[in-house]
Amino acid sequence: MTTTDASPRVGRRLGDLLFAGTARAAGITILIALAGVATFLIVEGIPGIVTTQSSAFAGKASFVSYTWPLVFGTVLAAVIALLIATPLAVGAALVIGFYAPRRLATPLGYMIDLLAAVPSVVYGLWGATLLAPKMQPTYAWLADHLSFIPFFAGPASATGRTILTAGVVLAIMVLPIITAICREIFAQTPALHREAALALGATRWEMIKMAVFPYARSGLVSGVMLGLGRALGETMAVAMVLSASSAVTFNLIGSQNPSTIAANIALSFGERTGVERNTLIATGLVLFVITFIVNFLARGIVARGRKGS
Amino acid sequence: MSSTFPSSTLPPRSLTANALPRWAPLLVAVVSAGLGVLASVLFSWGVAGLVLVAGSAMLLLLPLWSAVVENGRKAKDRLMTGLVWSTLAVALLPLVSLLWKVISKGAPQINGDFLTYTMRNVILAQQGGIYHALIGTLLVTVMAGIISIPIGIFCAIYLIEYGAGSRLAQAITFLVDVMTGIPSIVAGLFAYALLVALLGPGTQMAFGGAIALSLLMIPVVVRSTEEMLKLVPNDLREAAYALGVPKWRTIAKVVLPTALSGIITGVTLAIARVIGETAPLVIICGMTDGVNTNPFSQAMATLPVFIYSTFQEGTGTSVSAIANADRAWGAALVLIVIVMALNLLARFIGKIFAPKTGR
């Protein structure tokens, strides 16, 4: 192998050099592109942080007090989405992996993948015009009967376009990602141990508890984190579904909802000019940092899981 | 040695005792459906109530029956089986609802004029169309493809064939991971910031959209190409080297053709992913009513942004609002059809052109 490109003929060497050079250049382009993303976001973002023009912060005192409710809303919506999506995704992956007959498992897998193919703007359209009005009576009921729980404090939104609805739409969007990762992890659990459990007289569920979940834990966590990364950055569905103000509240069903960073950028970019836009770019930088950390942790867990096993 | 096991630790053993009959799940399903109908009629809860009552009855009755007749372990197994299947049903419910809604609301909008008219000078409920948005989406996506497909494929070639294990390759692998996680709106902000820095504030052009989409598309192309190149057996490369073929020709003539179908599938899926991207285009391409074929000047309409803006103009009960809401559904149907067609195409390519194995 080491002597393969030691051919003495110059023409061949030139071809090799060109080809290798192009490949390397493509790789380096990626380095430059990401460095560019960071640089330009910082260069264009800083003026939006240090500005004294109060319209840049929409009446708030500083960049921090402008961004904080958005960070809160971003995290809240993403957490709601994961709380809903994770059990569903694990269940769906279990069906496809262990419960469904083989003939049914493949089409079911395709259908879950189809969920990932639907563009987010279509989810937004569906969420705002169909899901939100259908959820509204439930919110009214929750506000009437369970208002002692802070999450359902009410009064219920009249349109149903609340952070909970946004969270449900986000859950549907991250579900296929988590399901795909769970399927992969479940498929990798050693058949040897699954059979050992069955041969001891375990029921199917006991087999899954004994010989599937213990292996899947780290992969499951990283899958959820990747879903979180996606949910944090999702823009259009939230922008279209949520009727947002800048409230910081845990009331999930009211008409006052925190917006998310991404949705806020999409919604207000057109109305803003000059340094006001720089402020939005700065919030985008904050979002970038948050998703970077989440994804970084997810990869770290995957890498550690691999080393451990 | 048979006597010293503590005999009380295991339940008595019989292969057949106390099993529910084979038709038990069917019976429970019928009973549950009956309960659902009864509840929905008595309390007038409608179809949602029927499904909810029938579903929970099914979920609870079978395990309860099993707990009485069989044993706790089997009851738990039946309960979990029911739960796991119902998670799948719940997960697929939105897909069905969404597709149904898009088709039923969108199909009436689709006609020849809808696909060939623009929105220029269209007022109230006059016939408008998405021609300008289709052209825009096509241009932006093609440009994004021209930027990201060569970079992505060559980058993967570098990672697998040349760089393997080197510092640079490790750094690139890490950064591709980072790129995968970039929120699409941030990609749009980057393109905007770039154009502002180069051309001054307030710039809108479709080429910026192509840059933003490339940023989202490159990592997908790199990843899928990498996977495919890894699948090419090393024997093939060594066989070519042994024949005195230089490395670059080996890659171009042996490795890439072997992996070609997989790479095309990956690229098609990457296109399907970015063609529906909205957020970056809202920022950088903007919206306009007519056809703009110059990607380096002015706003250009694209299909996803068309859906978004007609949706926003479509709230209310005025004539033009209703017309816009309808157009949003029509455009959504067209977009979904395009995305699904690309996905199907990808699977088709993967199946048809896959390297023939033994059978």
Next chain:
Amino acid sequence: MAKSIDVSGLNIYYGDFLAVQDVNVTIKARAVTALIGPSGCGKSTFLRTLNRMHEVIPGARVEGDVVLGSDAIYGPNVDPVEVRRTVGMVFQRPNPFPTMSIYENVLAGNRLNNRKLKKADADAIVEKALSGANLWSEVKDRLNKPGMGLSGGQQQRLCIARAIAVEPQVLLMDEPCSALDPISTAAVEDLIHELKTDYTIVIVTHNMQQAARVSEYTGFFNLKAAGQPGHLVEFNKTSKMFSTPEQESTEAYISGRFG
């Protein structure tokens, strides 16, 4: 507690593919029965039908009867979970649960049946099962260490301990020594000798010397022809099988002329 197994008219399928055809045999209680034959002839497949592990593979099914003592294990309303508790199995490669300690590995099957196992009972079962598997003296000081830390041969005996801890009536062994070195193999073979006083043992092996060493009865499986299903060619006392087999192909296989 050991029981005999009567197999009659057994056809084994993977989907539409008939893998093993028309097996009729009686496996004696408290004896070791070895199954030999060339690769792919269906001996492991047959073994897995004796505790209904075969049907774990998607699309796999059987026709015919397998009677354990007096119970038909493929009869209506028979619970495969119960069958597997009654007929223990040891696999080709040792497979202790890596997340469990040695102690918990032995108890894995018992814990399924009895959540609230008393500590004294649990200790007694572990010692009994590990002693039964000739492993007690080697591991008694490190019962709480992970099972994966043991050598291959120890792991395999741990798996045997795990199988006998639920007091099965039959033990199935699918090439239990094929992943082991000669010393570990000898230890497992010794163990098989001791276990046969309590259990009905069926062992699949590639190694004819092993079959001759450990078994009283031997069954020879072979393909009828390439692409045809496997079948049971001959079933006999091991001593007779290895000296004067009835079938020509058995003699050819045993004397090493093919396979």
